[in-house]
Amino acid sequence: MKHKDLIKQMTLEEKASLMSGKDFWQTMDIERLGVKSMFLADGPHGIRKQAAAADHLGLNPSIPATCFPTAAAVANSWDVLLGEVMGYYLGREAVAQKVNVLLGPGINMKRNPLAGRNFEYLSEDPYLTGKLAAGMIRGIQANGISACVKHFAVNNQEERRMAIDTIVDERTLREVYLTAFEIAIKEGHTQTVMSSYNMLNGTYANENMHLMRDILRDEWNFDGVVVTDWGGSNDRVAGLLAGNELEMPTTADETNEEIIQAVKAGKIKEDVLDECVDRLLELSFTTGEVLKEPHQEIDIASHHEMAQRVSEESIVLLKNEGNILPLKKGVKVAVIGDFAKEARYQGAGSSNVNPTILSNTLESLEESGIVSIGYEQGFDRYGKKNKKKVDQACAIAKQANVVLLYIGLDEVTEAEGLDRQSMEIPENQVELLHALYEVNPNIVAVLSCGSVVEMPWIDKVKGLLHGYLSGQAGAKAILRILAGDVNPSGKLAETYPIRYEDTPSYYHFPGKEVSVEYREGPYIGYRYFDTANVNVLFPFGYGLSYTTFEYSNLQVNKNDVTFDLKNTGSMAGMEVAQLYVGCQSSDIFRPAKELKGFTKTNLQPGETKNITIPFDDKAFRYFNIKTNKWEIEEANYDILIAASSTDIRLRGTTFVEGTGAPLPYDKAALPSYYTGKVNDVSLTEFESLLGYKAPVAIWDRTKPLGYNDTIAQCQYAKGLFAKFSFHAISFAHWFLRKIGKRSTANLIMMSIYHMPFRGIARMTGGIINMPMLDGILMIVNGHFFKGLRHVLKERRKMLKVRKDKKLARVTEGM
Structure with missing residues (x-):
């Protein structure tokens, strides 16, 4: 222990007091020993430090801070260094606001498109998520404070999130839902982890010894602090035994007393409590050093510029029929849509940021050089139909060469604590689009939302630019791409199905009562669509550019792959090249291919660069449930260099020696998993995968209600x-x-x-x-x-x- 001498001076009551908050956002202090309170603040994409009454739902305003694009947008940049620089800017603002621990990034997998907090998470892919999160963590912590990666683990729905029991097999847990955390912790060296609300296979996450001790502490060697999600403690003593040091918010000493009595009764050895105290003290002292320095104001303008840069790299061009974009000089546009007047730039809930500046589309049009003949609202933001607004929009659209139509989801549709009800955008917006198409088919839609939507209307637009939730500078960033000042380089970090019914978790999301069963196993996102050969609207990794790229000269080496990448167009641009690996053996079921590397490269017109993507320790591994560890299957592997998960540009193969582990599965018992067609797996087959009987998924309506009932x-x-x-x-x-x-x-x-x-x-x-x-x-x-x-x-x-x-x-x- 690092602070053994200090801990010896503490009473049992003082040690226990450090295990929970002093108030809503601060930890307890011990004045006589010089132990100061730490301040924890929400902040995946901006600091949310509340000046007045504190809450966890984003109701009360916070101190102004730069609102960067949300994680769902940042992931589309596929740029680890950009994420690290953004993290550094976030950390600077945290220091300026005297924040010790910044509660982010959020890295839960996007198992289902309707999960209400998808806007706050990075991707459906654990490798991409982990690499981006590690970069953000390094950037935040370069300022001397701590990041807090969350929510550990398998927190993939908002409905009943504080009580739902997530039932998932061990291999899927390791390969899909924990890999991002592993990368974030090992490569980002986060000092803090936030445990999730939900249960995992029958035990609350923050009490789960397998998750918290076996994996987090023993396997990954994490020696930092684990904090509960706010109100996420169930049994305080069980949580402490699992190594969940800090409970937030305050319980006014109630749970501290439980710890004291548990120590006196011998349920907890005081040595275990001392270890928890030691880790908390280390976090307090290390993050407190930089906060002792004189207060420094941030440069609001330069931070706003950084938010714009992140946004410009994160916006995705999805359709560009007839090269309608970038807009030609002198083209007259009609700007239509409520989101053009009042941008939809962030999500709702605990990540809600009070921006320092807020770019406005209508106010930025003249500076962009785009010639506007006027603006019409076109639709009511919250879905109410209004024929007069449609008629007014159509009248101005008739006079324009091009219609810029700003559509998307409103603030109350995407929010913490609630899952979305459908993948559709509001009907009144779709009706407006159809009406506009009848008077002017030259429509460029600008989409603003933080998660996947269906697009049965896509044939009615010639251009489609997806801004996601692009932060306080997003409006200007979008205009710069529309005008051609910036070449779009974002690529989707999640798959867009044609219909919600096509998603693998369609029949098992959300869990409505006791549990939610992850019957699809490891087949989420493109892992499912590409393996089961299900057509999608836009594949994972997809995004257009105003230029073109050529891939050639693939060489597969023992430790890496190399190839040439050339800009064959007339405009400078950035291309995200993606490395996928697929195993040719069918002895162990697995997705057809999985992302195992990527790089983003800036190229001038006609320029060629030789690209190297290394194989790391995750390139060929799988988790073997018989040996209970990572193994490598001896086989030939497909090495695929791609512009998206379905746009394979170069192919190679390599033979990899295996670790000789026994085969983990009875192939005959798992037919769906060996074909990848897992959208409707039977309970019997799922239980074969689990290795035990799944718990009854519905409430026992005859029992009295208890603490964990809702x-x-x-x-x-x-x-x-x-x-x-x-x-x-x-x-x-x-x-x-x-x-x-x-x-x-x-x-x-x-x-x-x-x-x-x-x-x-x-x-x-x-x-x-x-x-x-x-x-x-x-x-x-x-x-x-x-x-x-x-x-x-x-x-x-x-x-x-x-x-x-x-x-x-x-x-x-x-």
Whole structure:
């Protein structure tokens, strides 16, 4: 231990106090020993440090900070160095705001297109995710503070996220859902990890010894701090034993007392607690050094420019029929769409940033050189149909050479705590597009959303530029690409299916009651589509340029591949070359190919560069469930150099010696997995993959409700008061949506409907404690008066204890 002498001076109570927050965002301090509080702030794409009342849902405004593009956009850059530089800028702002730990990046896999937080995550591919995250972490931590990679692990839905049990086989867990964390931790050297809300195979993530001890600590040698997601602690003692040091937010000493009693009873050895204290102290002291220096203001303008640069590299050109883009000089455009006036540039929830500057499309048009004949709103942002707005938009479209149509998803459709209901964009926007097409077919659509959408209307547009959620400078970045000042170089970090029904997890997303079964195994995203030969709208890794690139002269060596890349067009541009590897053996099921390397190269017209992409330790490995470790199958491997997962430019093969491990599967028992056609795997076959019986996925409606049951389950409660409360909440949600108060309706679903009962205690900062919660559960389960008496009695007891403690502290200080 690094701080053994300091820890020896601490009382048991002081050690326990460090294990949970002082308030919503700060850790506990110990003044007499010089241990200072740390400040933790949300910040995957900008600092969200709240100046006034704190919350975890993005309701109250934060101190202004640069709003960079969200992770879903940054991933489209495929540029590790760019992510590192962006991380450095984020870290500088964190230091300026006296933040010790920046809560990001978020790196959960995009298992399903409807997952509500996809805008905040990087990719469907663990290799791309891990490499980009490692870069961002290095950049953030170069400033002397800590990044916090999240949410560990397998947190891939928002509905019931605090209680859902994720059922996934070990190989899929390792290869798909943990590889990004492995890369981020080993290559990014993150000092902090955030555990996720959900259960993993029957145990809460932050209590899961296999996840937290066997893998994170022992296998990956992580020696930093693990912090719970806010309100994510279930059993505090079990979490601490698993190595989850810090619980946030404060529980007003309630769980600290649980730790103290566990140590006294011998449930936790004090040595284990000391190890946790040591890691927290190391984080506090190392991140605290830079914060001792005089406060430095950031250069707002230069940070805004950096946000624009990231946005320019992250925007993806998806369609360019007849080279309608870049816009020719002097072309008259009609600008239509509500998102042109008020940009959709970030998601909603805990990552919501208060931008320092906000670029505006209409205000930036003249500077861009694009000739606009006017603007019309065209549609209501939140989906209400309005024929007058459509008619006004069509009238101006008739007079233009080209229509610039800004469409997408609104702020309340993509939000933390809620999964999307469909992959469609609002019907009123589609109806506007069809109407515009009838009067002017020269339409360039600019799409603003943080996740995948269906595009049955794509034949009605000649150009399609996807800005994703491009941050505070995104509006100007988009105009620069439209005008040809910047050559688009973004490529999709996720696959766009033709229909939602085509996705492999269609039948098993989200988990609605007890559990969610990952029956598709390792076949998510392009791993499924390319293996099962399912047509897609846009493949993983796809993106157009205003120039063209030629690949040639592939050489496959023992440790790397080399090839030539030439810009064969007339404009300078950047190309993302992708390395995929596929195993020719069929003894072990696996995707047809997997991303194992990539590089982004800037080339002048006519310029050729020789590119090298190395094979690393992940190029040929697979996880063997019999040996319980990574192995290599001896076989010939396809080596594919590609412009996207379906656009293979160069092919080679190489023979790789294996590790001689036994074959892990009975091929006859897993026919779907050996063909890759896994969109509707039977329970029997899934259980063969798991190696055990899957738990029953629906609630037992006969049992009394407990700590980890949700408010939604009150519909089955024995208590009339609980049933009435459930129907009142459901009606309030319906009514608020009906009258257009969708943000407030969403809040009900996020913070009430899917909240487990224990969350009432964990998220109220000590206003309600667990003994009081016992009384609430008595009421819910049909014992109204007994429960009410219990709540009032425990509240009086809690207030007396706090009063006595406060008096004791005052007496000690005299």
